[in-house]
Amino acid sequence: MSAETGMSRRAMLVKIGLLLNGIVGVVLAVPIVRYLVSPVTRERQIGYESWLSLGGLEQFPAGQTRLATYRNPAVNAWDGETADIACWVRNVDDQNFQVFAINCAHLGCPVRWFAQSSLFMCPCHGGAYYQDGSRASGPPERGLFQYHYKIEDGKLLIKAGEMPTPGQPVANKAGGKPTCA
Numbered sequence: 001m002s003a004e005t006g007m008s009r010r011a012m013l014v015k016i017g018l019l020l021n022g023i024v025g026v027v028l029a030v031p032i033v034r035y036l037v038s039p040v041t042r043e044r045q046i047g048y049e050s051w052l053s054l055g056g057l058e059q060f061p062a063g064q065t066r067l068a069t070y071r072n073p074a075v076n077a078w079d080g081e082t083a084d085i086a087c088w089v090r091n092v093d094d095q096n097f098q099v100f101a102i103n104c105a106h107l108g109c110p111v112r113w114f115a116q117s118s119l120f121m122c123p124c125h126g127g128a129y130y131q132d133g134s135r136a137s138g139p140p141e142r143g144l145f146q147y148h149y150k151i152e153d154g155k156l157l158i159k160a161g162e163m164p165t166p167g168q169p170v171a172n173k174a175g176g177k178p179t180c181a
């Protein structure tokens with residue numbers, strides 16, 4: 001075997017090796033890129049303007065606070081029951097409602113409603129909130145987060161693609177002016 005033939009064979013093997021490395025790199029990169037861009041594409045699919053129904057108004061009697069659930073619009077097929085999100089609905093006077101995130105504004109534990117004392121209580125560190133969601137006592141520095149809502153065809157809808165967070169204004173009735181906490 002001549003030195004020239006040996007060189008060209010080596011060069012060919014190097015090229016094949018590079019090609020195979022490139023193919024493996026692309027195969028590995030596709031799921032990673034899909035994972036990284038999925039929040040953006042999913043967000044576009046569901047839209048942050050998604051209004052989801054919590055059910056008919058008859059489920060929420062005037063003057064009462066009831067638990068409701070909705071399905072997370074950004075759900076994945078494998079999310080199962082974890083995609084069912086609970087919230088508290090307060091029917092103030094049949095005209096005005098409040099829909100509270102179930103998570104405590106301190107560290108996110110689910111708060112419970114106690115009709116006897118008209119308080120939301122957090123089991124984790126003793127945070128308490130009045131019936132209108134404002135802070136009563138304990139570690140939370142603010143009231144419960146609220147969803148924007150509207151009433152359509154006898155149903156209560158919330159803007160569910162938009163999770164309430166400290167950076168957002170306090171929710172209000174649809175069309176109403178949001179106010180800051």
Ligand code: FES
Binds near residue numbers: 104108138140
């Ligand atoms: S998580 Fe509710 S008081 Fe700490």
